[in-house]
Amino acid sequence: MKVPTKLVSAFRSRSAFLLAAHINPDGDSLGSCLALAEGLESLGKKVLIYSREGAPEFYRFMPGHKKIKSGIGKMPDKDTLLVLLDCNSPERAGLERQPCNASAVIDHHETESLFGDIRWIDRGAAATGLMVFHLLRALKIVVTKSMAVNLYTAMAVDTGSFRYSNTSPDVLRVAAELVEAGASPGMIAEHLYERWGKNRFDLLNLSLGTLEIRDRIAVMYITRDMFLKTGTAEADTENFANVPRTLDIVRISVLVREVDEGLWKVSMRSKGQANVAKIAEAHGGGGHRNAAGFKIKADFLSVIKTIFSEGGKVLAIK
């Protein structure tokens, strides 16, 4: 993986950085921010990490997560470089305006904006965390145990712990180096997949009860009532959309949940060539070929109809 020289120079020459994760941050976005921040701090730089929602509870096992701020305040320095990680527009980072005079983008998403003075977007990279690993190496920064845990988590989240087709030899070799640097695959997997509360388990069982499969598309939903009944919130639905993927006949698996009165959040997961990012983009959302999402304000039945219809079109593309 080739790190742009301009990017390496910017990190070497500047003294202050604002690292921003995307809204509703996942492990890749947060792990990339945390590892890069620690690396830059080891070089004596000033760093601020911004995530609109702070660090979600689910990710509070990640070392240094307390450094993540949900507000920006005053910039430490006027030459601060804004670095968007795992996203490529200020909007996706939850920033209403560009708060710095200069900006860089490190991302691997399909959906792309033209933002950024220095842009490193590698759609072929499995995770932004993998790109950050190579950036740290280009900066000759030694990976500490906490950086290793953050980068391993970043890659694990975006490769389904090495189960998705984006699991490249580079991903596996970097993972090996991160384990040597102190990351524990068992501990990280336990945090990602085995820390469910009973109420979350009950919510999954309730939503499985709504499962409908039609023309290789599986749809299940969660209403506000179901959240209330189980004492859960939207963040508890992480990974639910993947569950119906276990079914042989399913090519696209969709989870729809009511995040506000009449406002639905749709998460789609697909197998093989079915590109669900296309559906997300058509509704102002985004993501990757096999994992994408969007929000839609409409009545429930028309949401479901839209999903089956647009999913069918995606599956028809050979």
Added chain:
Amino acid sequence: MKVPTKLVSAFRSRSAFLLAAHINPDGDSLGSCLALAEGLESLGKKVLIYSREGAPEFYRFMPGHKKIKSGIGKMPDKDTLLVLLDCNSPERAGLERQPCNASAVIDHHETESLFGDIRWIDRGAAATGLMVFHLLRALKIVVTKSMAVNLYTAMAVDTGSFRYSNTSPDVLRVAAELVEAGASPGMIAEHLYERWGKNRFDLLNLSLGTLEIRDRIAVMYITRDMFLKTGTAEADTENFANVPRTLDIVRISVLVREVDEGLWKVSMRSKGQANVAKIAEAHGGGGHRNAAGFKIKADFLSVIKTIFSEGGKVLAIK
């Protein structure tokens, strides 16, 4: 990983081999047999692969699986070397007698017998497939695409696709080499985790309905009626025992199913230090610290009582 010189010499000097998987073979046992067989054949050796149950349907995506025989017949040669893979006694391989004059064992299980003229048992190895990879390298055999698929599957099965604590840097580096040799992580994961029939999904939902959690031990069961109702068989319960592990409070997750009138098969999965192999051994079964099983002929209620009581003892060990 150091491959015993004596073992390498035996593979070099002998001309015929009987490779045997363990009964109810899993991907590690089958993948190890298939990759080693192909490697030996490339050296012009005669090889027979024996698995008492043949190749279960679930694993019929593994290249060369048709070579696996459920009977031995006449030995091709009187100097044939019996090689037990992923097990270490003729009984575990479903062999009533030792059919050859010489034997070797390649295994990584906790439960150990004294069988074998040449013994290579590495409890620290994540998978027998990993050991076979190093053996092939010691024999200077080039790993083909089909060997890579078989060995990657072997390691994926025994590391929960790199989620268990046995995921070492060596496992990840070998996995990287296997991907370079042609193994596809996405395709293999799809076969292992995403090829469920709807009836299997229904069976899981039924068994989740029986879930009982007491003192950090989760137990769920499947009766013969539940198999009948969903048109499923015992082989369809693969991985079910792992599901309640997702719960934060659960340290030991147990699946009990009725395989015959009053005969129960118990599969246990644990997190961290809880050694369920101890429970399995006490009942004539076996396995690893975090995954083990046994069969028991008893009435249902006493089986459940035994599990909670012996599970509690294992959890009490600090």
